[in-house]
Amino acid sequence: xxxxxxxxxxxxxxMAAMEVLERTxxxxxxxxxxxxxxxxGATIDQKKKVAHIPEYLVKxxxxxxxxxxxFRAINPKFNxxxxxxxxxxxxxxxxxxxxxxxxxxRRASTLKDLEDFTLLSDYFPAVDYIKPNIIPQEVPQDTLQxxxxxxxxxxxxxxxxxxxxxxxxxxxxxxxxxxxxxxEEEFLRHPSIIDTGLNNVPPxxxxxxxxxxxxxxxxxxxxxxxxxxxxxSASGPITLAGMVVQGVAENHAVLVLTELVGPGTPMLxxxxxxxxxxxxxxxxxxxxxxxxxxxxxxxxxxxxxIPYYGAAGIIDSKVPDAQAAYENTxxxxxxxxxxxxxxxxxxxxxxxxxxTASYEMFAISNEICEAVKRIARGMKVSKExxxxxxxxxxxxxSNYLTSDEGLEFTRKHLLxxxxxxxxxxxxxxxxxxxxxxxxxxxxxxxxxxxxxxxxKVAPLGKDVEEKMRNIIKQRAKKRP
Amino acid sequence: MSSVILDEMREAVIxxxxxxxxxxxxxxxxxxxxxxxxxxxxxxxxxxEIGDKFGEGEVFLVELMAxxxxxxxxxxxLLPEIKASKTKVKSAGKxxxxxxxxxxxxxxxxxxxxxxxxxxxxxxxxxEDVPVDVILKNVQDQRPDILGLSSLITSSxxxxxxxxxxxxxxxxxxxxxxxxxxxxxxxxxxxxxGADGWAGDAVTAVALAVRLLSSKPV
Numbered sequence: 001x002x003x004x005x006x007x008x009x010x011x012x013x014x015m016a017a018m019e020v021l022e023r024t025x026x027x028x029x030x031x032x033x034x035x036x037x038x039x040x041g042a043t044i045d046q047k048k049k050v051a052h053i054p055e056y057l058v059k060x061x062x063x064x065x066x067x068x069x070x071f072r073a074i075n076p077k078f079n080x081x082x083x084x085x086x087x088x089x090x091x092x093x094x095x096x097x098x099x100x101x102x103x104x105x106r107r108a109s110t111l112k113d114l115e116d117f118t119l120l121s122d123y124f125p126a127v128d129y130i131k132p133n134i135i136p137q138e139v140p141q142d143t144l145q146x147x148x149x150x151x152x153x154x155x156x157x158x159x160x161x162x163x164x165x166x167x168x169x170x171x172x173x174x175x176x177x178x179x180x181x182x183x184e185e186e187f188l189r190h191p192s193i194i195d196t197g198l199n200n201v202p203p204x205x206x207x208x209x210x211x212x213x214x215x216x217x218x219x220x221x222x223x224x225x226x227x228x229x230x231x232x233s234a235s236g237p238i239t240l241a242g243m244v245v246q247g248v249a250e251n252h253a254v255l256v257l258t259e260l261v262g263p264g265t266p267m268l269x270x271x272x273x274x275x276x277x278x279x280x281x282x283x284x285x286x287x288x289x290x291x292x293x294x295x296x297x298x299x300x301x302x303x304x305x306i307p308y309y310g311a312a313g314i315i316d317s318k319v320p321d322a323q324a325a326y327e328n329t330x331x332x333x334x335x336x337x338x339x340x341x342x343x344x345x346x347x348x349x350x351x352x353x354x355x356t357a358s359y360e361m362f363a364i365s366n367e368i369c370e371a372v373k374r375i376a377r378g379m380k381v382s383k384e385x386x387x388x389x390x391x392x393x394x395x396x397x398s399n400y401l402t403s404d405e406g407l408e409f410t411r412k413h414l415l416x417x418x419x420x421x422x423x424x425x426x427x428x429x430x431x432x433x434x435x436x437x438x439x440x441x442x443x444x445x446x447x448x449x450x451x452x453x454x455x456k457v458a459p460l461g462k463d464v465e466e467k468m469r470n471i472i473k474q475r476a477k478k479r480p
Numbered sequence: 481m482s483s484v485i486l487d488e489m490r491e492a493v494i495x496x497x498x499x500x501x502x503x504x505x506x507x508x509x510x511x512x513x514x515x516x517x518x519x520x521x522x523x524x525x526x527x528x529e530i531g532d533k534f535g536e537g538e539v540f541l542v543e544l545m546a547x548x549x550x551x552x553x554x555x556x557x558l559l560p561e562i563k564a565s566k567t568k569v570k571s572a573g574k575x576x577x578x579x580x581x582x583x584x585x586x587x588x589x590x591x592x593x594x595x596x597x598x599x600x601x602x603x604x605x606x607x608e609d610v611p612v613d614v615i616l617k618n619v620q621d622q623r624p625d626i627l628g629l630s631s632l633i634t635s636s637x638x639x640x641x642x643x644x645x646x647x648x649x650x651x652x653x654x655x656x657x658x659x660x661x662x663x664x665x666x667x668x669x670x671x672x673x674g675a676d677g678w679a680g681d682a683v684t685a686v687a688l689a690v691r692l693l694s695s696k697p698v
Binding site: 029096097108135137141144165166201205207209231233234235276278279280281282 | 537540541542584585587591633634635637638664666668681682683
């Protein structure tokens with residue numbers, strides 16, 4: 001709905017990113033990847049492990065990257081077509097602390113929190129697919145990815161995106177996904193039953209294990225999102241345009257590599273970048289600058305004809321308060337209006353810049369995101385909706401609430417035209433007071449409690465869960 | 481006038497001007513000002529002022545970093561004279577800091593290093609992806625008061641634990657305070673691995689270091 005940059009400005013960013021790729025290059029700590037790039041035509045500085053990638057490789061890779069691809073869910077009604085013009089939202093990623101729902105105390109996150117947040121993600125309508133909301137702190141490192149995966153497989157019917165930290169852990173998760181999909185053959189046919197996400201080390205670097213995972217995805221054609229995590233004035237230039245240039249170059253290195261190894265691998269390409277606050281040295285995600293980066297970066301992705309993935313909606317406030325609400329709203333709205341294909345971290349149940357999960361904030365953010373989705377649906381203009389005949393019928397003496405024609409028209413179009421809020425108070429004052437004069441935070445608490453008490457998800461097949469647990473057990477046995 | 485030169489050094493650091501700092505330091509040497517005096521009342525004074533202003537939110541991080549660089553530039557001019565006069569330059573403490581092996585993230589650690597310098601600490605920044613034995617060797621050789629270990633990815637966190645274990649095995653553990661940091665780390669993790677403290681940001685890291693050393697028996 002809104003375009004930040006002109007076509008020339010978008011092209012200027014493309015050209016600048018090509019210069020970065022060719023002139024400065026990307027450091028890739030992975031011998032096989034460097035060899036693949038070299039064979040394809042890149043110039044490799046073997047000593048520095050830097051790949052200088054020519055523009056034509058980017059153009060070829062972009063041609064092989066799907067402009068739209070299906071994310072499958074175990075319940076097909078939750079399938080979503082990435083790149084179809086809609087902005088799809090994910091929940092938040094990665095809280096290591098949680099505000100305890102009963103006591104309000106800030107404590108280490110647990111596996112139970114991950115189960116609860118995944119269940120809530122399954123319930124909340126604004127969440128289109130699910131990311132790992134919580135990093136459980138009590139789970140041992142070597143079985144973390146697998147244990148998290150099982151918890152998510154069990155608590156949702158929507159499409160799931162998993163945490164990939166090591167090749168070994170990711171391979172276990174793939175084996176679990178094969179069971180989930182109904183067998184190896186089924187998984188190989190439709191690998192987009194799962195996806196994952198990868199980051200680089202800005203500026204301009206990739207570590208070995210990230211490339212290992214990318215290559216594994218390319219092998220199976222498992223979709224993944226690649227996004228820069230740079231902070232302006234720290235790991236990227238302070239200028240927002242420069243941030244986009246650096247991120248574009250960084251992302252393309254992985255795009256080129258992936259499409260060389262697995263042509264047609266679906267990719268989500270984008271940014272988790274933001275500014276570093278120069279007063280405190282902290283990352284500022286709830287900033288207007290974050291939204292601007294997404295808006296521009298998204299135009300560049302669409303210039304290439306590939307879907308854009310952006311982390312917009314992250315909250316810096318340490319509590320679910322007015323700051324949290326404005327930060328989430330501002331950036332989710334900005335990203336959606338800019339046409340971002342996947343707004344990651346949109347339905348954001350975490351505060352304190354990705355650190356502390358908040359059950360209440362999740363409910364509040366879902367409400368915000370539902371409102372944004374209504375905006376994205378826009379306004380239908382047709383002969384019917386222009387309502388000229390009805391306006392004439394109702395005329396000067398009647399109205400739309402009491403006339404037969406008015407009532408019929410309203411009943412016909414109500415649910416199409418209006419969003420029905422569930423957490424937003426629009427009652428009259430006496431009504432609000434009679435119900436206890438509750439503010440949004442209190443209403444959010446009640447809603448979360450109700451969902452956790454009543455929402456159910458179709459269980460995994462008995463033997464599926466058992467076999468998944470066995471994979472985790474086998475991995476744990478290999479512990480020294 | 482020595483006070484004029486000292487003031488020039490202080491100003492140069494406040495302005496983040498490396499050239500001005502080196503010129504003023506050279507003048508200080510020519511005027512036979514003692515390196516202690518030059519640092520305490522010139523360079524370090526400027527950095528402390530900027531550091532205080534940063535703490536009050538009046539100055540940006542970029543200005544603090546520039547001030548630290550200017551101070552370093554001035555110090556490098558004074559270094560030969562410091563060595564020659566065998567002066568022991570009084571500092572707030574000595575820090576050795578590194579991002580552990582397997583991890584190439586640097587910025588957070590570098591901000592901590594700069595802020596520690598701004599607070600008068602002597603800092604040896606070993607860089608990134610530093611092998612455990614290199615860290616051990618630096619602890620042995622440099623005898624720092626504090627060892628800072630940074631880990632930005634969960635897969636490198638176990639190396640923080642390993643360093644502490646190796647320090648114990650080498651009989652060095654009680655000779656140095658170990659503090660850890662980095663996005664996936666937590667206070668609980670620090671306690672689990674037997675570190676002396678954890679900090680989630682640079683400002684807290686400096687306060688932690690100062691606190692640990694003030695309770696250190698002389």
